[in-house]
Amino acid sequence: MYRIAPSILSANFAKLGEEVTQVLASGADIIHFDVMDNHYVPNLTIGPLVCEAIRPLTEAMIDVHLMVEPVDRIIPDFAKAGANIISFHPEASRHIDRTIGLIKEQGCKAGLVFNPATPLSYLDHVMDKLDLILIMSVNPGFGGQTFIPEALHKLRLTRERINSSGRDILLEIDGGVKVNNIAEIARAGADTFVAGSAIYGAGKESDPHRYDSVIAAMRAELATVSS
Numbered sequence: 001m002y003r004i005a006p007s008i009l010s011a012n013f014a015k016l017g018e019e020v021t022q023v024l025a026s027g028a029d030i031i032h033f034d035v036m037d038n039h040y041v042p043n044l045t046i047g048p049l050v051c052e053a054i055r056p057l058t059e060a061m062i063d064v065h066l067m068v069e070p071v072d073r074i075i076p077d078f079a080k081a082g083a084n085i086i087s088f089h090p091e092a093s094r095h096i097d098r099t100i101g102l103i104k105e106q107g108c109k110a111g112l113v114f115n116p117a118t119p120l121s122y123l124d125h126v127m128d129k130l131d132l133i134l135i136m137s138v139n140p141g142f143g144g145q146t147f148i149p150e151a152l153h154k155l156r157l158t159r160e161r162i163n164s165s166g167r168d169i170l171l172e173i174d175g176g177v178k179v180n181n182i183a184e185i186a187r188a189g190a191d192t193f194v195a196g197s198a199i200y201g202a203g204k205e206s207d208p209h210r211y212d213s214v215i216a217a218m219r220a221e222l223a224t225v226s227s
């Protein structure tokens, strides 16, 4: 099963509630929520208050991607704000196993995020605790960047590790995902696709159905992979 997760980083923040409900009405599955601290990454975005504000709008999963350092102290706030999945970068945690445990204690699913140059060896001793692995196909910090092709190789390696673990772990890809590369990314093993600019940049702002065709086009591409 493939899941499409629009990144609200590329949404119109002046109309964030509508932007969330519209992508879901257009067929998206998950809301991807990018948290940047101007320290771990050179950009500053949104926090738990915004997560709390969008929580009542949907029962869809809110997938919080923490690009913050240190990471542990903000986790309980996101759990209280209604996050379903909380993912973090191993470089931003001094104690990776403890951070995963903290996320789970708060009742959320836990994800580990790999930057383009971060080795998969961080998975070695925590595979049995993870619910999601996020492979970054751009360096984190900004929407609208170009997909780094090496991420395909990393996806294949990660898919092999997930399959041999026998566990149900989501394999998410994030950065430069478009209609014209989503099938190739799925063939490399991803099942969950974060897309910011490709979705939120589509159509005319006045059109309430502006996201329908891009999400449908992504699903049509994905259908060629699963069939």
Ligand SMILES: O=C(CO)[C@@H](O)[C@H](O)COP(=O)(O)O
Residues within 6 Å of the ligand: 007, 009, 010, 032, 034, 065, 138, 139, 140, 141, 142, 143, 144, 145, 174, 175, 176, 177, 194, 195, 196, 197, 198
């Ligand atoms: O986490 C990030 C960037 O750090 C991503 O979620 C981007 O927001 C994806 O944007 P596009 O590359 O799809 O425009």
